[in-house]
Structures are given as C-alpha cells and as structure tokens.
Amino acid sequence: MAAASDTVAPLSNVDDVAAPRIGALLIRPIEAVSALLLCVIIVLLLTGVASRYVFSYPVVWIDEVASISFLWLAMLGSAIAIDRNEHLRLTLFTGMIPRRLQEFVHTLGLVLTATFLLVMLQPAVEYVMEEWYVTSAALNIPNSFRVSAIAFGIFAMLGFIVSHAVKASTLRDLAVSVVFVAAIVGMLWLLSPTLLRLGNLNILIFLVGVVALCLVMGVPIAFCFGIGTLAFLAFSTRVPIFVMIGRMDEGMSSIILLSVPIFVFLGCILDATGMGKAIVDFLASLLGHVKAGMSYVLLGSLFLVSGISGSKVSDMATVAPALFPEMKRRGHKPKEMIALLATGAAMADTVPPSIVLIVLGSVAGVSIAGLFTSGFVVAMVLLAVLAALARMKASGERLGDVRRAPFQTMWRTILIAAPALVLPFIIRSAVGGGIATATEVSTIAVLYALIIGIFLYGGIGLRNCYDMLVETAALSGAILLILGTALAMAWALTQTGFAQQLAAYMAGLPGGWIIFMAMSIVVFLILGCVLEGLPAIVLMAPLMFPIAKNLGINDVHYSMVVVTAMNIGLMAPPIGIGFYIACKIGNVPPDEAMGAIWPYILALLVGLVLIAAIPGISTAFL
Template sequence: MSFALGLVPIVLLLLGFPIFLVLLTAITVALVFFMNLPLAALHQNLFGSVNAYALLAIPYFIYAGELMGRGSVAQRLVDFVQSGTSPLRGSLGITTVGTATIFGAISGVSAAAVATIGKVMYPPMVKDGYPKPFAAGLITAVGAIDIIIPPSIPMIVYGAAAQESVPRLYAAGMIPGLLIAAILAAYVMWQARRGNFGASQPFEFKRFLQATVRGLWALGAPVIILGGIYGGVFSPTEAAAVACIYAILVTRFVFRELTWRDILEAAVATTRFTAQILIVVACAGVFSWLLTVNQVPAALVAWLQSLGVGQWSFLLIVNVVLLLIGCFLDPLSAILLLTPLLIPVVKALGIDTVHFGIVLMVNLAIGLFTPPFGINIFVAQSVLGIDLKTIYRGILPFAALYLIGLALITYVPWLSLAGVWLLLN
C-alpha cells in the first residue's frame, strides 16, 4: 500500500504528470492491487468529494473576478489609491500594494491580480525611475496577498477539506493580509528613499475626490461581499453569486465597457478554470479517503506524539515543509493533499484550525512567486515581457519580507484570531 500511496505519486510528479492524473493513478493502483474494494468506490468518492455546498462559491468568485478584470476596474482602483498616496515617497509602489490588496477582495485569484495590475503599474514605475528588477519583483510578489485576503478561493478549498467555517477563515485572513501589505509598503518607501526614486507629489483634494467618485463602483464589490457575509445578509456562496450579478451590472450598464459577448466569454473562461480546480478536488478527495481508511493520519499523530513534538516545533517543521512543497505544487493541490494528513495532528496538539489555515495560506502564497514553478513568476514574465533572471533578482527581498510576516502570523495566533473575534462575536 505504501508503494501505491507514497512512491507512485512521487515518481509521477517528478515525471511532470498533472496533479489530478498523479492522484488518480495512485488511487487506481491502490484499489486494484492492494484493496479488496470494487472500482465503483472510486466513482462514488470522486463525485462525493465535490458534493460540498462551500465549493459552489468557487465558480462565482472566479466569474466575478473575470468580469471585473476585463474592464477598467484595475485602472480605477489604481487612480483611487494613487490619489491618496501621492505625498509619500515611492507612491507608485505603494499604490501597487494597495491596489493588489483591494483587487484581492474582489477576485481571490493571485495570477489574475499579477496580470491585471502588472499591465497598469509596471510601465509607469519604470518610467518613474524604479529599477526593473524591483518593479517586477514587487508586482510578482504582491499578487500573492490575494489568497490571504478574503474572498480567497484556496480558503474555500481548505474550509471544505478541514470542515472549517469559511466565514471564520475569511475573518481570520484580514489582519494577516493587511499586515503583509503594510510590511511591503514600508519596504517600498524605505527603498525609494534609499535609491532616490519614486518622488512624491503634493496631495490634491480635487484629484482625490474625482478618483474616489470614479472608483466608487469598483470599491463597492468588496464592500458588498464582505459586508453581506459579516452583516448576516448572506452566506459566502450567496455572496459570490451576488458579486457576479453586481459585476455584470457594473461592467455592462454602469461602465459600459463589456458587451454581452464579452460576458459570455468570461463565463466560458470561468468554466474552464473551475473544471481544472474541481477535477483536482475530486481526485484529492478520494486520495484523502484512502489515507484515512488506511489510518495514515492516525499513525502520523501517534508518531509525532511519541517524539514529544510541541506546538512551536510542529509549526516550524510544517512551515519548512510547506515552503518546499509550495515551490513545486500549486496552492489548491497542496491544500488538498496535506490537509487530511495535518489536521488530525493540529487538533491533537491543540492548535486552532482557523489559525493553522491562515499559516497554510501564507506559506502557499510564498510558493506562488518562488522558483522553480511559482505561477506568478511565469504570469509576470508573459505580461511584463522581461526575462526570468530579472524577475528572480527582484523577488528575493520580497520573499524575505513574506517570511517575516509568516513568522509573526505563525507564532502570534491572535493576529489571525482577532479578526474572528471582532467580526463574528
């Protein structure tokens, strides 16, 4: 059995097979050669794995993000943030951080933030004297905030896998996401002063007012989504559906930027992306079921308890492992593979599963822009039209800043749990 559930996936991953095919092959080998179970169990568990109400929110949030990303939403958000940060040194870099954070509260898809914001912000930053590696590294790294800030799609998947409340996870992600954004913004200001680029401009109230009015409809999306959830008006899934309707109304009738054909094309793109996600969810669900049936999580808990591993040392080990795994696997695959193994240990050690979920998100957010397979790196290369060497040079300091944020979030649990207390009590 260890051959099927351990060696087969590792070999197939190293050979470059898609993650869903890796899992499906391992499952089939285990069922056919090592377990006396009919193959009908495979079909039943495949469909059972995606039969979760929380997962309905995924296509809705993707669709809302697709619609809002196809018009001038990003430019409107940039104008709004920049009009308020213009008196600060490095205002364009700070605007990039602020816009990515707000865009994350609309989309929840990191690659979409890198592509959308990169197109708008990279040319003016280079024109304003920002070094190309610095500008490229900032854009590549800042998009990772989008899986920490709600409404995060990986949080929905973690909530389903760990049987944890999605509203609690969303509430817990706010302060950590804003903390990392603040760390990045402070670093941008320090580097701008040190490198003598990104000169400040006088604050103009008229310009700020105009940008606010112009960006009001774009800013309304996160207000409706999060306000509706925490105001008790609707659930996260219902909020996602409302966000779609809002996005269609704004982009089609208010901004008048998208045609019905564009809206249909966004729906097609959403369908494809959702299918890519759910096939991994389905296969990972069966793989998790096999691990549980064979008592692998229970054995792992017993082994760690026999070693006398405490909360701090366990979290340190998990962080190291997750940072390594994040370099090779996308966040959704990593969440679905590791959550069934780690959650029993987390509960046995008395670690809050909401806090652990945020630690998991931050680790996997770092993996989005670290070599060799960080998806944000390749999106940035395509959108910005620069070589990988320049991006690699630029992301190193930002990776270090994320690690500082990760250490604080890991060992100061109230940074995550305070949001839950404030919004849900």
C-alpha cells in the same frame, strides 16, 4: 490574461506554442451547455437568496437543482480545459530535456492520462447505475441524473485526449508509449501479490513515487493524483476501484464549492469592465507622489482588487499593466517590480473572497466567515511587512518631476472607483457578519458587478460575456477535478492507517504545538512550490488539521499559517509556479527576476513567523 483563476498561465511551457484546439465542432455544444449551466446556477442562487431574505419563503428544491447543475458544470468544464490545454501542470522539468525527448514524454503523458480515463469509465457507469436507487429529498428523482455528469465528463475528456494524441504525436511515439504503458501495467499486475505484502511501503511507491514521476513528466496535476491513487488501489490493495469514483464525487460536490465558479466569473467581470483599473487609478492619485508611493499603490491595489476577484492571476494581470510603465519611469528596476508583484499577490491571497479559503473551509470544516475575517487581518500584517521593505528599497527612486495629484483629479478618480471599492467590503461584511453564506454573497456580488459594469464602466458585449462564461467553466472544471482526485488520494492515505501513525508521531514530538507548527510551515512551503494551493489543501487538510486540533491549535489560526506558507512557496523560485506567472505578466525573464525576489520572500517569512507565533493575529477579531 482575462482569466480569473490561479490555474491559467502555468498550464503550458512559456516557450511552447499553444496546441491547436481539437474537435472544435464537438466542443462548441459542450461550451454552450456549460455557459448555460453557469447562468442557471447564478439565477437559481439569486432566486434562493430573494425567496429567503426578501419573501421569507425558502424554495427547498433550488439547492438540489443547483447541485446537479454544478457537478455537470465541473465535468463539462474539465473537458473544455482538456481541449484548451488549461489543466494545471508542472512544466519546469520537461523544459530541461531535449526537444525530441520532450515530444515523446508529452505523448507518454497523454497515453497515461487516457489510460486512467479509460479504466475509470466503467466504474463511473456502474456508479450511475448504483445511484439510480438513491432519490433526492426535494425533487424525488434518482441521483443518477446528477452523477451521470462524472461518466459523461470522463468520456468527453477521453475523447479529447485521444484526438489530441493522434493529431499532435507521431505514430512511432504513440506506439512506443502504448506498449510501454501496457508493459508497466502488466508488470505491476504480476507483482501485485508481492506488493500486497509491502504494507505502507506502497504509499511511497504509488502515492509519492508515481505521483512525483507524473508531475515531472508534465501530466496535469489532477491526473497525477488520479493515476497514483488508481495504481495504489488496483495493485496494492483489495479495495474496488469503484470506491474512487464516489470519493471524487464527494470532493467536487460540496455545496460550499458552488461559490468557486461564481467568484471566478466575478473576476472575469472585474477585468472586462475595468473596475480593477479604476481602483488602481484612485490609489495612484492618492499615494503616487510620496517616496515608494507606486510600490504602496501596487500593494494596495493587489489588496483591494483581490477582495473582488479572489484570484492571484486576475489580480496581477489587472494591476501590472496599469502601474509598471510609471514605475519604470521613476527608476524602478523590472526585476524589483516583478518581485513586488509576485509577493504582493501572495500577500493578498487571504483577502476575501479567497478561493483557497473557500476550498479550505469546505475540506477542513472550518468556518468560512471566520476564515474571511482572519484572512483580512493576516493580509494586513503581510502588507505592512512588504510595505516596510519597499520603503527601504526606494532610496534611489526618482521623484524630481512628480507632483501631488490635483484635488480635482483625486475627486474624479474616487468618484469613478467608489462603486468598485464598495464591492469587497460588501463581500467581507456580509460573510464575516453571518448575514449570508459565501455562495449567496458571490451571486449578489456578480449581480452588483454586472449592473455597475453595464451602467458605469462601459458594459460587456454579449460575445464577450459568453466567452467569460465558457472561460469560467473551463477554469472551474480544472480546479474542481483537482479537488476530486486529491480527495480520493487523501482518502486512500487515511485507509492505510497512515494518518493515525502520522498523528501519533506528531503528538510524540518534543516541543508540542510549536514544533508541529514549524514542521507544518516547512511542509506547506514545499507543497506550495510543487502543487499550488488547492491540491495541497485538499491532500493534506484531512491529515494535518485533526493533529493541530489535538494539540490545541485553533482551526482558523492554523488555516492562516498553512495558507500563507503555501502562498510563499507558490512564489518561491526555482519551482514556484506563481513566480513564473508574474514574470510572464510583467514580461521579465525569470532568470533576471529570480535574484531580486528573495528579500521579499524573506519579508513574507518574517510575517509568517509572526502569524504563527502570535495566535491573536488570526483569532482576535473572531
């Protein structure tokens, strides 16, 4: 579990055997180039920070080279994620169908994904040709050098999908799936004149129905959005498919998103060096002897570790192995530990540097510094609510032979943990104080973590470092492809006029902002269960944030409410993906933990109501 993104564990069924890697000889050059690109991005950004703040001589072309490298990293990483089966997907429903039918549904999903990529390949090539006439401001080179990454990435993903389908599927399933998809496409083409007259009903057919069906089939979420949007544009509008490539480019190319792969890499360093474990050991020596002490340590560790990695998966994978054995010895039930782990990770997701907050700031145009400052306070409120519940549940905890840690032990653990403890405060203070952007701070944090990890925490081997770079590329590619296709789908929604109709409907509701806030909580709780945070943010932010602003709701306040609601939904069984990640990390059957998590979910909902009802919690320190 050394990965540092929230898109690792749910990518395949827990009961499934990992699929063999396809085309190892072809993927190795792509992995090597991706690792090199990530290094180039980090070095470029560090050079830019040094030239700007140390020598007061900004290098204007650095951002352009970093932007080119970033899009190539995103698309090559998406191809690696296809090869590794690491694209986020919903597998709850596919696990309910018979095994033989599962194989056919899996093949059908592969054929649908391949069809989408095949259709998008020609517009991607046309987009490259069109962008040849657009030159960059500093380097004065055609923009085709940057956007050709999209065409190459689509081609590479198509190759890996086809190879996987041929090797992993039976000839019968493959033939039936191809015929079935061809028949559906032909039928929709024949019905397109009728569909054109249906108006906004096509939103329900394609952007809801087709996307939902693909989700149920276990198609990766990025391709669910892509398939639904492509079908909507092709069969119910006269908008050329070419436009969709431009929207995907826009969704993946924001300069703010440059910090995403760097913070993912930072989480990998955290796991590899043991910096997170040092923080856990320090908190255990400080609080482990009190009633509910280990629960406090678990929550506090998630809070602090999240300030370094920015990832729920990395947080849980770091904290659980270090604390669960001692918690079991003290009488904690495994199901209660999983419940606290899952909801604690949801609590800590607004602690900077949160990848969700970075993406939200990029998509909705909200200040990253404001989100980081508010996210810290909101997490403190949720931490207090969960800690109070943990104390209530600690009545049966066995503390007979537990003693306060000796002063020497406490002093030793704080000395070891101090360099790691400094890092989250560097990140928060630098971004929140406006000293540097989130992207600049991410590169400084990586440099700091590498130096500290090498000299104080045992170092990182070259092979291990290369593996982390490739893993970061794959996870970042999976995240960024979701952002691209989700933004294309959100754009398609806005072009229908649906956003304006929704805004008018919301504005006409009785109760003003209070009712709107309540409806937003319900919507994002459900989306958090089904889609996970990032795609839900990109899909809904363009629709909901303008309405919130018209109702007088502060952007940062609304951001905290929707992100907290999504995090709660993510951990809510039976659909919430994060709940199953926590169960997998803690090695506890989901059926056993499902009943225990609801009091903790209720506690988070109480905290969410407080955050929604009292805007000052989110805005007092801005």
